[in-house]
Amino acid sequence: MANKLNLIGAVTQALENELAEDKTVVVYGEDVGVEGGVFRATAGLQEKFGEKRVFDSPLAESGIVGTAIGMAINGLKPVVELQFMGFSYPAFNQIVTHVARMRNRSRGRYHLPMVIRAPYGGGIRALEHHSESTEAMYAQIPGLKVVIPSTPYDAKGLLIAAIRDPDPVLFLEPKRIYRAFRQDVPEESYELPIGKAKIVKEGEDVTIVAWGAMVRDTQAAIDMVKEKGIDPELIDLRTISPIDRETIVESVKKTGRIIIVHEAPKTLGLGAEIMAIVNEKAFLYLEAPPTRVTGFDTTFPLPKGENHYIPTPERIAQTIEKVVKY
Missing domain, CATH: 3.40.50.920 (Rossmann fold)
Known part of the structure; x- marks a missing residue:
């Protein structure tokens, strides 16, 4: 069965599907819990899954990503949200130094099944650091996958694939088209292959x-x-x-x-x-x-x-x- 969803709705449904199917998935970040995220991508998830699995973090991007590293090493699958891509720079040290290197550093003993979500790009008349499009900077980092969907159907399938991936994924969401159009999106879980155009x-x-x-x-x-x-x-x-x-x-x-x-x-x-x-x-x-x-x-x-x-x-x-x- 399919519903007509916009891109933000597809992201929400992907997170809901994975939270329901995998008890190791946790979702957190800046205003993610009570408010449901600045763009409401996590709206209703805390009420459904509780404060231990969907919760707010301090406004500290380095801390958000750093704690996710520890969670991922110890068996959880954290999905963290940074409010805007331009806010990811304080966490750049964690991403480059630890997130992308852990599998190589440990010679395969440890891996980090974690996702960093961030709205990216311009077009919503926002303030400085709110409209960044620096995806090439992250694409150059070995050990980090970078995914950018363009439709609701792709957003759900790619996000689910990212959450299930054994390695870290930076998932960038084009906020200008969050609510631009709707598309048939299956209610059930499905994956789209990462790395395939x-x-x-x-x-x-x-x-x-x-x-x-x-x-x-x-x-x-x-x-x-x-x-x-x-x-x-x-x-x-x-x-x-x-x-x-x-x-x-x-x-x-x-x-x-x-x-x-x-x-x-x-x-x-x-x-x-x-x-x-x-x-x-x-x-x-x-x-x-x-x-x-x-x-x-x-x-x-x-x-x-x-x-x-x-x-x-x-x-x-x-x-x-x-x-x-x-």
Whole structure:
């Protein structure tokens, strides 16, 4: 049986499913318990599962992640929420020094089945540190998986897979589309494979790779160029660490062109790594230079500047036309 859920509802249902099915799962973080989270992703869970399994933490990100490490080593499966991705930096030391290294450090004796959830990206007219999109920084850390869903169906399946994964996962939720649309989502538990991209739309003229909220904007751009006879292929990366290299390379071999769309700054963003993958594995198939549509190399602007910073469907559509006509 399926319900029509938005992305935030799918996250809530995933957490509820796993709390009910696995007594070792605990959910905590900043305002997660009584208030149900700043975006209400955990609303009602404390009432249902009790204060020992869903609870508030001090406003101390390093402490939140640090305690989760101890819990995970000792048999629990903590799912912690940091209110915004920009608040993850105080916990960066714990993530890099311990979370991502524990399996390697202990030569496989210990592993950390833990999930760090964080709303990420801009578009909600928030304050400083509330609109970060620095996923590439975390994707470079060996031992840490980084997952970004773009739909309610994917959000539930990927979050359940992340909770059940024996290793740590950073689960980034594009808050701009938390309540943007609804989709049929099964009530029962299901998993989607971490590390596998999804071909959202097949096409022949150009490969477009996107993730998070940018998938929806890219779909709007594809609708714009459809009238001009352009047929793009859209790949939702879903997992940015590990990257599904095979799906990207095979698509580029078919289309001969690639555009990467991301909200993060351009320099050293994930788009550069994807371009390198294509250059290494599909260079002789290229008919146009690999191209990026991204945010800018500046701090994310305050509300009045958001619409100038985040890639728009219009900017994506213009790039599609330019690359196809090259």
